[in-house]
Amino acid sequence: xxxxxxEARGVGKTFGTGDGQIEALRGIxxxxxxxxxxxxxxxxxxxxxxxxxxxxxxxxxxxxxLVVNGKTPGQARLDRDYxxxxxxxxxxxxxxxxxxxxxxxxxxxxxxxxRSTRATxxxxxxxxxxxxxxxxxxxxxxxxxxxxxxxxxxxxxxLLLMDEPFGALDEMTREAMQQEVLRLWGETGTSVVFxxxxxxxxxxxxxxxxxxxxxxxxxxxxxxxDLPRRRDQDTxxxxxxxDLVIEVREALRxxxxxxxxx
Amino acid sequence: xxxxxxxxxxxxETDLFASFEGDLPASGRRSSPVRLLRRYLPAVIxxxxxxxxxxxxxxxLGVESFVLSKPSxxxxxxxxxxxxxWGAGLRTLYEATAGFVIGTTLAIAxxxxxxxxxxxxxxxxxxxxxxxxxxxxxxxxxxNSWFGLTNPFSKMAVVAVVVYFPVMINTTRGLLEVDPAELxxxxxxxxxxxxxxxxxxxxxALPYFFSSIKVASVLSLIAAIISEYFGGPQDVxxxxxxxxxxxxxxxxxxxxxxxxxxxxxxxxxxxLVAERxxxxxxxxxxxxx
Numbered sequence: 001x002x003x004x005x006x007e008a009r010g011v012g013k014t015f016g017t018g019d020g021q022i023e024a025l026r027g028i029x030x031x032x033x034x035x036x037x038x039x040x041x042x043x044x045x046x047x048x049x050x051x052x053x054x055x056x057x058x059x060x061x062x063x064x065x066l067v068v069n070g071k072t073p074g075q076a077r078l079d080r081d082y083x084x085x086x087x088x089x090x091x092x093x094x095x096x097x098x099x100x101x102x103x104x105x106x107x108x109x110x111x112x113x114x115r116s117t118r119a120t121x122x123x124x125x126x127x128x129x130x131x132x133x134x135x136x137x138x139x140x141x142x143x144x145x146x147x148x149x150x151x152x153x154x155x156x157x158x159l160l161l162m163d164e165p166f167g168a169l170d171e172m173t174r175e176a177m178q179q180e181v182l183r184l185w186g187e188t189g190t191s192v193v194f195x196x197x198x199x200x201x202x203x204x205x206x207x208x209x210x211x212x213x214x215x216x217x218x219x220x221x222x223x224x225x226d227l228p229r230r231r232d233q234d235t236x237x238x239x240x241x242x243d244l245v246i247e248v249r250e251a252l253r254x255x256x257x258x259x260x261x262x
Numbered sequence: 263x264x265x266x267x268x269x270x271x272x273x274x275e276t277d278l279f280a281s282f283e284g285d286l287p288a289s290g291r292r293s294s295p296v297r298l299l300r301r302y303l304p305a306v307i308x309x310x311x312x313x314x315x316x317x318x319x320x321x322x323l324g325v326e327s328f329v330l331s332k333p334s335x336x337x338x339x340x341x342x343x344x345x346x347x348w349g350a351g352l353r354t355l356y357e358a359t360a361g362f363v364i365g366t367t368l369a370i371a372x373x374x375x376x377x378x379x380x381x382x383x384x385x386x387x388x389x390x391x392x393x394x395x396x397x398x399x400x401x402x403x404x405x406n407s408w409f410g411l412t413n414p415f416s417k418m419a420v421v422a423v424v425v426y427f428p429v430m431i432n433t434t435r436g437l438l439e440v441d442p443a444e445l446x447x448x449x450x451x452x453x454x455x456x457x458x459x460x461x462x463x464x465x466x467a468l469p470y471f472f473s474s475i476k477v478a479s480v481l482s483l484i485a486a487i488i489s490e491y492f493g494g495p496q497d498v499x500x501x502x503x504x505x506x507x508x509x510x511x512x513x514x515x516x517x518x519x520x521x522x523x524x525x526x527x528x529x530x531x532x533x534l535v536a537e538r539x540x541x542x543x544x545x546x547x548x549x550x551x
Contacts, residue, residue, distance in 0.1 A: 058446050077452055084450045090443045094465045094543040103461070104451040135543055155451075 004067070005159050005191045006032040006055055011064035012216075013050055023216035024050045028064065030210065030219065034158070037185055037192045039202035039209045041248065043256060047217025048195045049163055055193060056084055056161050069158060080108060082159040083152030087167045089144035091136035091151075097123065098132040101151045108155060122150035125184065142173040146180065153188060160185075162194045166201070175233075178204055182231055199252070203244045204231060211248060213255030220255030223247055331513040339513040340520060347502065347514075351521040354499040357414050358486040359529070361421025365482075366475060368422070369429035376430075377437035377463060378455070387434065394427035402489035417489045424485040425478040429471070436470025437463045469544055472537040479529045483522060 011028040014021055025047040032038050040048040053059045054066055057073035068076035076082065083104075091100045101119040110118070123129045126146040136144055145165055152160060162181075166174045178201060185192055196202050202209045203225055211221040225244055227235060235241055313333050319325070320332045327335060340347070376383040402420050409416035440462055448458045490500020499518055506514040537544075 056450055058449060077450065080451060082450070084447070086443050086446070088443055090441065090447050092444070092462070092465070094541070106461075107448075107451050107453045107457055137543075 003034045004031055005034055005036070005069060006030065006193070007067045008051075008054075009065050011051075011054065011061050011066050013047070013054060013059065014062045025054075026216040026218050028217075028219060032191060032193065035189060035191055037194065037205055037207045039194045039196055039206040040212060041196055041199065041202045041209055042212030042217070042220075042252065043214055044197065045217070046212040046214040048212050050217065051212075052161050052163050052193060052195050055159075056082055076159075080104070080155055081157055082161050083155065083157040084161040085145070085148050085152050085163065085165045087164045089136070089141075089148040091144055091147055093136055095136075096132065097128065097134050097136065097139070097147050100136065100147055101154050103151060104155050118154055119150075122154050123147075125153070125187070126150045126180065140173075142169055142177055145169065145177065149181070149184065153184065153190065156188070158190060160190045160192045162192065164195050164197070167196075174201070179232070181205065186229070199245055199248050200236070203227075203241060203248055204236060209244075209248050211251040211255055213252075221251040223251060328510050328512050331516045335513040336516040336520065339511075340517040343514055343517060347499075347518045347521045350497055350499045350502045350518065351525055353414075353495075353497060354483070354486050354490065354522070355525050355529075357417040357490075357498070358421055358482040358525075360414075361418035361486065362425050362475075362478060362482040364418060365422035365425030366429050366478065369426050369433060370471075372430050373433035373437055373467070374459070376434045377459065383434070387431070390427055390431055394431060398424050398427075399485055399488045402492040405489070406492055406494065411494050414495075417486055417494065420489040421482045421485045424481050428481070429474045429478050432470045432474035433467055436467030439470075440466050468541055472533065472541070476530060476533050476537075479533050480526055483526045483529065487522060 008028045008030040011025060013025040014023045016022055028051060040051060042048050054061050055068055055073060057077040066073055069081045098119050101122050102115045105115040105118060123132055126149055128143060128146055131139060166177050169177060182205060194205060206225050209223045209225060210219055213220040227240060317333045320330055376386065399420060401423060405416040405419045409419060444462050448462060487500040490498045491504055499522055503515045503518045
């Protein structure tokens with residue numbers, strides 16, 4: 001019980017009121033263990049980002065109960081239990097790379113030497129130490145996103161939330177970033193919830209893929225990815241990997257067909 | 263973010279002095295003399311050409327001085343009355359800058375309150391926008407009677423009111439136009455509203471603030487001179503221009519206008535330099551890619 005990072009029971013979310021109501025999520029039951037790498041995958045409109053935002057208390061649930069690290073999501077947010085990475089890097093133009101990574105540490109009142117030690121450490125981890133004094137606009141999209149990841153991990157949260165973080169990157173950069181995230185996950189022991197609409201990405205990264213279907217958004221299937229935890233470019237060429245990609249694709253198709261029928 | 267950058271870039275491009283801003287030395291980059299010369303040469307040539315044509319045509323057509331003074335007459339008057347017009351200019355500048363500081367300070371305070379409290383903002387902004395569209399310099403006679411004709415504060419008050427509205431409206435807009443993702447990021451790390459204001463809203467509002475005080479710097483001198491036209495001490499630019507024009511000493515009036523112009527441009531350029539110092543990260547100033 002205590003090893004559960006996220007536990008959702010019958011969680012639903014409806015946006016708007018009256019005639020303009022949109023049911024984004026219905027009856028979500030989900031358990032995420034410490035150290036899991038969970039991908040939420042589904043067509044657009046399936047509520048995968050909404051589910052991530054519920055976990056992060058960026059929106060509140062309409063029904064059901066959601067527990068994060070044994071607390072309400074709101075308390076978990078106030079305790080800085082999670083770091084978040086968005087699709088856009090959301091770096092502040094007027095701060096250097098180093099100062100961007102230090103931002104959460106400033107908010108948490110870390111003393112300045114510790115801020116700079118930790119930021120340097122994090123930049124080492126994402127292999128951007130040489131760019132500490134650069135400004136965000138001087139970096140490529142992939143590098144910016146690595147800074148955002150360093151910022152999210154700077155205060156060593158037990159949970160990392162990622163909302164289509166590589167959606168805006170080209171395929172080559174994207175694969176390199178996936179490798180990087182796996183390495184960080186291995187080195188930090190952080191649990192990860194990763195929203196994506198790329199099937200190969202979900203399979204390559206995850207310990208478990210949560211397949212969602214739209215209107216209203218719900219979990220239609222969960223697929224355990226029983227590939228070894230250490231993965232590299234060769235993993236992408238294994239038949240086991242292909243089987244899992246096909247399995248997720250079929251689950252998605254089935255979920256969508258089911259959604260259309262109701 | 264890119265949309266916002268484009269917007270700022272556009273604003274910078276349509277700015278009055280944008281062509282001059284391009285070559286102010288940015289931090290870490292010095293403009294070479296050759297580049298500076300290439301940059302400013304067309305403007306210098308155009309300026310000299312206008313002066314020469316002005317001089318030539320007024321001589322050729324025998325235009326009377328009270329219709330349009332010749333540049334040579336204005337220059338003579340400028341050197342002969344140098345002490346008087348610069349003395350008047352500095353007294354007017356004092357009214358303009360004091361009013362500018364009062365108006366800008368009040369505008370910043372109101373903007374921060376408007377960004378913080380929705381009710382305050384919704385009640386006040388529509389009124390402010392309506393007042394901004396009102397020709398406020400028309401208040402000058404009323405302020406003269408409130409604060410006294412000879413009290414420089416009656417002029418400063420007009421300047422402060424003229425400066426206040428554009429600065430307040432634009433700064434408020436800048437404080438509010440923040441990327442929603444940045445607000446979510448701050449929420450995710452449990453930042454307080456005060457921290458959001460300090461670390462996100464104020465830096466985001468700086469470009470809007472500087473755009474508005476560049477306009478306000480020019481407006482402040484206009485407002486000071488216009489309010490001087492409505493009466494008061496004689497040793498200021500507005501009264502000097504009125505008096506010389508009534509005596510048909512038009513080259514003297516033009517020389518005083520030249521002083522006003524030099525003061526206005528200087529004030530504007532000082533703000534431009536401050537802007538660069540405070541916002542080296544601004545899209546309009548980025549030297550590389």
